Amino acid sequence: MSSIIAIDGASGSGKSSTAKLLAKKYHLAYLDTGSMYRAITYIVKSEKHNLENNKNTANFCHLLDKLISQRKLTINLNPENFKILYFNKNINNQLRNQNITKLVSHIASIPQIRALLIAWQQSIIAKHNFTNQHSHTKGIIVEGRDIAKVVIPEADIKILLKSNETTRARRRAKELNIKDITSLAKSIDKRDKADLQINNFANPSADTVVVDNTDMSLNQTVDFIAKIINSKLNNLK
């Protein structure tokens, strides 16, 4: 089995739901990197960390490093129960609220924070790499914005999920139970623009398969990507 699958895509492209279902189907670990950026944003906001200059940011990153190495900040990679634990408390439910969503792109744009999170993501992936003799699981699906190009350019399969803006806004509105689709579409557009400044994920590497799922249901998207994975596996035989 090819062990590392990267799925990138914008908000509302369906990447989390798709990646989770694929991870279950292929018995892989699952890593949602957006939740990692959201967790750091939650810590900054709830503990009022000041990141206004390089020195403060460096101090905060040093603290984060310690929290990660002392396992005070951990991630459960089971696709059926993905969660981020902060001092043993599941903080998942705090990560999707509007206050975090509004701030996360700014936090994700800070180079020192990105460097720290990318290194953490790479160390998690290395533990699940099939070719790594110390690995104890079969592989991992990692989803985010910069996975194929930055985090793990050597991924076995790279997918970019795309869908048109109206569809993405409609999906997000359903997920978050929001009635005002127009203002939601505006905030998605604002975040897209900020995120594209950080990493131009809309411009994929040559070995990325672009899947436009505007007219596909979740199950159709999963089946479509499963075909890509299966054909890759057959080629490896």
Ligand code: C5P
């Ligand atoms: O995927 P999700 O919408 O939860 O991601 C939240 C935010 O985290 C994104 O808007 C982006 O600013 C940041 N992010 C990132 N790189 C990733 C994943 C997410 O910068 N790989």
